Amino acid sequence: MTETRKRRLPRKVREQQIIDAAVQVFSKRGYHAASVDEIAELAGISKPMVYLYLDSKEGLFLACVHREAGRLTEAFRDAARGAHSPGLRLRAGLSAFFAFVSDHRDSWVVLHRQTSAMSETVTAEVSKARRSVMAQVEGLVRAGIAESAGAGAPELGDEEADFVAHALVGAADTLTDWMESHPRETPERVTQRLMNMVWVGMRNVLAGESLEP
Amino acid sequence: MTETRKRRLPRKVREQQIIDAAVQVFSKRGYHAASVDEIAELAGISKPMVYLYLDSKEGLFLACVHREAGRLTEAFRDAARGAHSPGLRLRAGLSAFFAFVSDHRDSWVVLHRQTSAMSETVTAEVSKARRSVMAQVEGLVRAGIAESAGAGAPELGDEEADFVAHALVGAADTLTDWMESHPRETPERVTQRLMNMVWVGMRNVLAGESLEP
Incomplete structure (x- = not known):
């Protein structure tokens, strides 16, 4: 790729710059207190141009949620794809999640x-991402427990696997x-602690141990 | 106590009626879409009277958050006080939490x-309640593990107890x-599942078992 073919940046690039700035400002100020002026200034783009590209303040927020939720679910999925057993895939996915939050604190805050008191469009976007991760975790929990329990051991039903997935997520x-208040803990270490416990x-x-014997 | 000494209800009673109605409407519509008209109608009180008692829509929301957060933390604390060991106290507290959410779904939704995209006053109120429950859970986790591990076993440090408390909460x-999608599961059963696992x-x-032996 050469630098740039013309002076004006392509629409896609500009949009990403605006979203970068918007994630920072929404994270810092909250949706209602955030101003499109500040976002435009931080992005180095005029305010009318921001509206031209992203339509409205809510459109801008939705673009942030859409992009960051997509990045987060992809990070989980890509990491979980690599490893060789369900337990290791779950661990890799969780570790990618903690690493994402650690590296992109602003995205996570947004x-x-x-998102919870926002419009239905926004909450639907977040719920979709959450359901997608939840379904993956549930599948990995069920497969992992089946594998680690070995032959003859009781299997984890759908209901139990879904319970564990909700608890884990x-x-x-x-x-x-x-993790934020323990900056020296790496995402891997946080994952190891969580996986260990759960x-x-x-x-x-499953092997029959219970709280009150 | 006799019925009522005069026709007009005391201020405290009216306020509680308004808050009852507000919790229902905020839960159903969300903060921004909720209207004070609907709250007044549901409470059977005129709109000017609602403003007289609770000042503004945000004041009304804050009163809801304040009352419901107080009820929830009290329910946890009172239940956790009764039992005889830290493990049982934690279980009683969690069970009271799930019972509260099950019985007061509207309060929990609010x-x-x-609350997350609301003003600092509102989020501070919620954070305070959460920190209070988190501190209680952390204390119970530490005491409970120390007790169940017995003499000579490794103790749980503050950092680990805080980690477990965050995971549990x-x-x-x-x-x-x-729980909402499994209406036949009782709060006690949900608690037992969670306590069992964690x-x-x-x-x-603590006894030395790890994910990868």
């Missing part, structure tokens, strides 16, 4: 903290706060 | 889904969705 959401617990519960 | 948050996992991890 996705996790600022919820724990991971909240552990992003713990996976080992699951395996032992 | 607290959990609709986050898992519980998200399991409210699972507690048994924790105990075995």
